[in-house]
Amino acid sequence: MQFLEGYYIILITKRRRVAVIGYHTLYKIEDTTMIYIPHESVRITHPDESRYVKMFQSIDLASNFYFSYSYDLTHNLQHNLTDPKQFVARDLFMQPDNSASVEINDSTKLFTESVVSKNKFNESESSQYFGIRTYPHKKFVWNLHLLNEALKTDLHPNWILFITHGFISQSNINVFGRPLYLTLIARRSNKYAGTRFLKRGSNFQGDVANEVETEQIVHDFRMSSFNNSHFTSFVQMRGSIPGHWKQEMGKMVAKPAIIIDFFDPFCETAGAHFNDLLKRYGSPIVILNLVKKRERKPQESMLSDQFNTAIKYLNQFLPVEHQIVYKTFDMARKNKSNSNVMEQLAGIAKNVVSKVGIFHNQPTYFTQKPNTIIGRGDKQFCTRQTGIVRTNCVDCLDRTNTAQFAIGKCALGYQLCALGVLDTPNLEFDTDCVRMLESLYEDHGDTLALQYGGSQLVHRIKTYRKTAPWTSQGNDIMQTLSRYYSNTFSDAEKQNAINLFLGLFKPNENRPQIWEYATDYYFHHVPNPFNSRPLTQWWEMGVFKCLPYAYNDVTKACFELIQVHSNDVEMIDGFVDYYRPNEFNMLMDTFALKLSSTVDFMPICTVNYSPFAVRTRPDKRREEILLKGNAIKNPSVTGQSSTSSAASSTSSSDADSSDDEETMNSDGSPDTMSKASASELITFKSLFPSTEEVYGFKITRPSKEDILTYKKHVLMGKRAKGTALRLFPSNRSIKPLSNFSSDDAYKVKPPTVCEKSKAIYQNYVNLGIHGPKNPSKTDMEIYRKYASFKH
Template identity: 45%
Template sequence: MADIGGHAIYKIEDTNMIYIPNDTVRITHPDEARYLRIFQNVDLSSNFYFSYSYDLSHSLQYNLTILRMPLEILKTETIQTRQESFDIFEDEGLTAQGGSGVFGICSEPYKKYVWNGQLLDIVKNTVHHDWLLYVIHGFCGQSKLLIYGRPVHVTLIARRSSKFAGTRFLKRGANSEGDVANEVETEQILCDASVMSFSAGSYSSYVQVRGSVPLYWSQDISTMMPKPPITLDQADPFAHIAALHFDQMLQRFGSPIIILNLVKEREKRKHERILSEELVGAVTYLNQFLPPEHAIVYIPWDMAKYTKSKLCNVLDRLNVIAESVVKKTGFFVNRPDSYCSILRPDEKWNELGGFVVPTGRLQTGVLRTNCVDCLDRTNTAQFMVGKCALAYQLYSLGLIDKPNLQFDTDAVRLFEELYEDHGDTLSLQYGGSQLVHRVKTYRKIAPWTQHSKDIMQTLSRYYSNAFSDADRQDSINLFLGVFQPAEGKPHLWELPTDFYLHHKNTMSLSQTRRSYTYWWTRGVLNHLPLPYDEVTCTENRRKLIVKKFHKYEEEIDIHNEFFRPYELSSFDDTFCLAMTNSIRDFMPKNVGIDPSPFTVRKPDETGKSVVGNKSNREETVLQRKTAASAPPPPSEEAVSSSSEDDSGTDKEDEGAVSQRSTPVKMTDTGDNIKITENIVQSMKDMYGINLSDVPSEDDLTIYTRFVQLGQNQHKQDKNNQQLCSKHRLDGVINLAQTPNIVGSCDLGGLCPPKQVSSSLFFSFK
């Protein structure tokens, strides 16, 4: 699915459940078959990803930061504390090859984003660590942006949290440990694909987060209403739950933590505004104990209100917010600023935040975006922030002269398609349907035919939430180990609610509550704005293992991993050629003299239709965007609507128009079907010239001169004329565009090579 610095990212295609003991000693249990069916409802072939050599649970900034730690210190500490991590046979193999080997650093995965962590903990101490393959759930996509032939890989990775995970109406708000529902960490990675090496290549990344409002709240779906009322389940005057959540974010991302709240603020009937009022109070309470320079930034913006207004441009306002956010957090890049940026810095570049180190820049802090469902509005807001960050990333790598990107360019269209696939996938996993309101909806360029399909889309999501979400929730609880079957305890299907499974602190009588004022983890404030997880300290170094590899080990052999010479394959099937390409998929066929992916083009000039092809879209959904055990929609066109938006929907037009010619109009006359109209692309669009029906006298004079030049050329080259006389016609004009052309005659005969001494370049008015 992607390649990051030579490390391949894979998607699970198929799984098999194997019973390890011999069948002769197998003890059957009457409930085992039912638990197996529930367990297998989590379709591991849908959006589960892994890598043999790259830690997907951590960001690129974390993975490259630990590489900068002194290797000798890591080797000394890990050998003293974790001797069992080295295999004796591996050491002997290295010695047999003359002692040559490669040292690699393995970090403990971030358990929050690992979905099979509970399953592997059972066998963690009994098997070799090479058998432990950690899996993440979410989205992974990569596209190739060609900038004048220079390949740049744009990668989008979404990590879904395994804590308090579930479906839309069954998992809202936060649990007692500060984990929120639908929490997803989205990372966009930009790399110069001409050099596949972390040490020599250029890499940049930007991280942002989405998640439910960190409060105790829920919606009762027993009333069978499309929009159940929002209720606050428990009073939290000291913002204990919000404090636990933001403490996790300070440890992982540093400061500042920026909240972009897109929940409605003005409503006739108080519905979403309940969450906004409660969140403002929680943030205000927590900020009074933090230093002012590290305070939580709260940005409320009623996106639904701006969408309905005809006088406001939603994306322009989001662009202003995105600029301010990226300037505060900065982004990660593994190389120092280029000399031209230092010599002639852009005015926006000087205002950029983050943390500057000798080897590049670090992102400090993160943007946390939320609405009620964290689906449609959130995805559009995250796209605008990602688009702004992408401009800075391209500028930092020296690929554009100013950190600005405009809509209707090949680069932004490629990035928008990645984010739409990303939003569709996450929406299917959490809400049971694809996105309804996309970027084109808020740009108000969506086709009006979509509005007639709102009823079917609403029924699809309503069906998913009312009839299939409960079964999906049971399978997720069993897969993640939230519920573990045991003798003498109620079965999973006998529980009236899973509230106590996800709120474990409510079951313990002796709770150790944190301080109401010092609500952060000890040591976090000492290193801000840097994240505590990336600081070089003894506690973090204990999480790392130095591992020895043979130099021909499969895990570090980038060439064999990428090209797979031991398999029967073709170049057309390799990942580097099959991935989305800006030139092949987005650039116009008649691009002319401006092949830049940063040039603004009209919608009808693009290589791919702006509204897309419906059949291709559905095929993409089946291959890349299916959610874990997502229910099938009522019909192939049924894409359910979101409860968070009231405006129209968006979907691709049926039948994309070919970019090479206009549609062919067919008429039926009797039994024969005749083509009455087939207008090809005009000569002006194809060649840049336009010939009139009646040429002027000046043009006729020019034409006559060219005919004479052609005749004179044939007279001067008598030797070649005699050799090719059998295959030539009298009066044929032979104009060569480049010197020293070697070829054969026009009529297909085998003629000797012919050298042309001069070139002719001509144009018409």
């Protein structure tokens, strides 16, 4: 990086493993250092250099920046597992994801099937393994500007490390010892990136503010090989409403007025945005709009109407099967009217997930039901996800995160069905698995809200589930104040730092400095060049020919084939990187044992160890006891407030003074406190229910027979101990069966294994490689006798 003096080099000094995908390890940056390269004797000082350095360092690289040596974090799993379709010359300045569309013909597909798919990790008799180098998706590379000097030279690709920004977390769904790793990856776009109120809408190229791609991966970790493992994934995204609008922060108000900069009669900006989505994900594009639809003073509803009009206009020029699906859900009004928001979101989620499907790379099991496998199948994979679910409110913060959790919960059910764990894709809320998923999405939402909102989430998933404790209102107020302070006082400096980090502004002595500009509008809004396509053709022809599949998947390119495990090539070995056989480590320090698991969410006194078993929470049981007839729950007990919290933001306000409807219950009655409920006394039994009500068993005093049986076992143990001392005195050594002749920390000589044990293990290995063999005649005869006996 260079400002007004010489170059600096930014080094990653500490890293932390946060996730594994197959053998590939994903790291989070923990610490960096910035070193000035020229010697101090030749340094020419500049008065503004220190201010630029301080501004650049305000982007905390130790906060939610991730990388991997062997896995492409800038693309989703489906794209990474797709075979490349063409070879191109190595040019890292080339941007295949933003380049003009090429014609798709049969020769391109034949080239892939005949050449590349046979060379990518080809397990032939000669044991030659090949990998490929592909281009990253530059929209999610945050250090692209910092690599410019490296990309200008003929530097070896091993030295080029792409950094992504967002959120990554991984947990283990422990199904009776079977490890299923659930990974949540959020990639934040570097296009039109910035803070909450300073970046709204979209630029002329169709890049929207606050765009984040969220990928939910579930894979069976019993086999850690990347190519042969059982993977499922689902991708969704969030982003601002594509259009030219803003909110001015000049006045000291919590909710600045929404202003339309100018109207786009031919919807060119929205067309450019959805053309990019078709190129990356295919069709259909499903939009879930959570913006308010009815207000006394039109604000959010004005944006919603404009968005709806743009979708109707763009759909005129697409075939019916590829048209954009538009769904609206006034989440704030539904929550205020005491409706079951999560139940309604679950219905919407099931509908939209079934439209786009999930990615599943392995063949289905014979016993799986057809309606549990969703997605578009092809020759390479069982199913592909074609299309994307795009969720937005105004800020893409609180409401958006809750809706994405509901969609992710629905997708998780289908993913577990594809892995053969569940028979039906239905997951109940009060299960260990869903509670773990809720925790992941809470952390996901908090991280993204801190990045472009200045505080954590104000209204959480528990708020919309009506399970948030009343004590959380104080925290909500503090989060709202923190967000308001950040938006008013510190966002301008933070926006300048982002523009500097991404290279949108390059310091120059002969030009005004970045803090002297009144606005950064022209840093992000570059006028579009002359477009030769007619206005009615907002999509590119090459993109259109690939539908419903993604153009980026169909035209995937690689620029180098690499022989893996070759002595001539230095590269990262995923097996060695994960297991570290050359290091002496403690077993408890391994990543698999430190990983969060559904066992952590399991009650202590339980007899059902399934992560999909419904756990009845004590507070829920207490709510059921207090709730008689149509009486409303006591807010001091259930944790709900009878009045709306004042801690709200533009994104997540449940109560809005501009609403023109009286707050109503789900049955249509006014929201008034029932006298019977208010006067009902709270008993000790209701506050502390018995174990039989909560866990399903009752603690009783043991019977006399059980006590006598226990005493017999104690006496037998004492007598056995005395007999053992008489038979084996202390001066007599007892040799165990597994005796090692030499055993220390450096060398061990294992005992000899008999041929019978070797044959059993070899049959076990062959079963995993080649599958089960046909049963022998003796086994078939035994089965016939058994079947005839049963009939």
